[in-house]
Amino acid sequence: MKKNVYEIVTDKIIQQLEKGVIPWRQPWMNGGAVNWKTQKAYRGINAFLLEPGEYATFKQIQEAGGKVKKGASSHIVVFWKWIEKEDPESGETEIVPFLRYYRVFHINTQVEGLESKRDAVTFNHDPIAEADAIYKGYLNAPDFTFTSGQAVYSPTFDRINVPPLRDFEMAEEFYSTLFHEMVHSTGHKKRLARPGVTTQRVAFGDEVYSKEELVAEMGAAMLCGVSGIDNSTIKNSASYIQSWLRSLKEDHRLVVQAAAQAQKASDYILGTPLA
Ligand SMILES: [Zn+2]
Numbered sequence: 001m002k003k004n005v006y007e008i009v010t011d012k013i014i015q016q017l018e019k020g021v022i023p024w025r026q027p028w029m030n031g032g033a034v035n036w037k038t039q040k041a042y043r044g045i046n047a048f049l050l051e052p053g054e055y056a057t058f059k060q061i062q063e064a065g066g067k068v069k070k071g072a073s074s075h076i077v078v079f080w081k082w083i084e085k086e087d088p089e090s091g092e093t094e095i096v097p098f099l100r101y102y103r104v105f106h107i108n109t110q111v112e113g114l115e116s117k118r119d120a121v122t123f124n125h126d127p128i129a130e131a132d133a134i135y136k137g138y139l140n141a142p143d144f145t146f147t148s149g150q151a152v153y154s155p156t157f158d159r160i161n162v163p164p165l166r167d168f169e170m171a172e173e174f175y176s177t178l179f180h181e182m183v184h185s186t187g188h189k190k191r192l193a194r195p196g197v198t199t200q201r202v203a204f205g206d207e208v209y210s211k212e213e214l215v216a217e218m219g220a221a222m223l224c225g226v227s228g229i230d231n232s233t234i235k236n237s238a239s240y241i242q243s244w245l246r247s248l249k250e251d252h253r254l255v256v257q258a259a260a261q262a263q264k265a266s267d268y269i270l271g272t273p274l275a
Pocket of ligand 1: 180
């Protein structure tokens with residue numbers, strides 16, 4: 001049976017989460033998914049479904065004289081369309097939303113003959129010394145790379161990637177993002193061996209996954225506090241944690257446990273002797 005759009009979207013989300021991509025927190029500018037022709041960023045669920053890069057529809061590619069590569073499989077972009085529907089009982093019409101989608105192709109990997117139109121937006125920041133010291137003082141640290149587009153910790157390679165400082169509108173957001181991934185990395189089996197990091201397949205929405213996100217975000221907030229970063233980032237963290245709390249059904253026990261683990265993780269990064 002052909003999959004419906006909801007199933008396609010759900011599958012895509014699960015695939016992304018299994019790759020360790022957490023999309024609902026992206027304070028950096030460069031490297032997101034945009035439409036090639038308009039350079040407008042895809043928003044909402046689409047920002048989540050598409051990997052970073054520029055995308056164009058088949059028609060846009062044709063009009064610009066480009067060509068879709070043989071065998072390239074398209075990505076989908078979803079949107080809501082409002083349609084009139086007649087109620088069979090009352091005979092009244094109502095306007096209801098329908099989820100629809102169209103197909104796009106990644107212009108670098110799936111298309112021939114289109115040039116990138118992307119102008120990178122960058123910001124000039126001085127590093128924040130206290131925060132830099134925490135990052136540089138992390139003993140037994142994972143590898144770090146600073147490439148635009150994605151913040152992620154890979155337990156397999158024990159490697160963190162965070163977009164570079166110049167991609168963030170606020171320097172504080174860079175460090176808060178870096179700290180979040182650093183806290184994840186403390187869960188590696190050779191460090192504090194937290195189940196949220198050592199478990200091979202963690203499914204979206206399950207308790208282990210949600211709790212690890214809480215640990216990372218609380219730990220990042222603690223490290224921001226230690227380095228004296230102003231609380232605008234802490235506010236973002238708080239709302240992020242709020243959204244997880246809902247998914248955890250406001251289970252306060254989990255939050256207390258996560259806070260204790262976040263403290264351990266921060267201590268590990270700061271080199272504070274563990275009790
Ligand atoms: Zn995370």
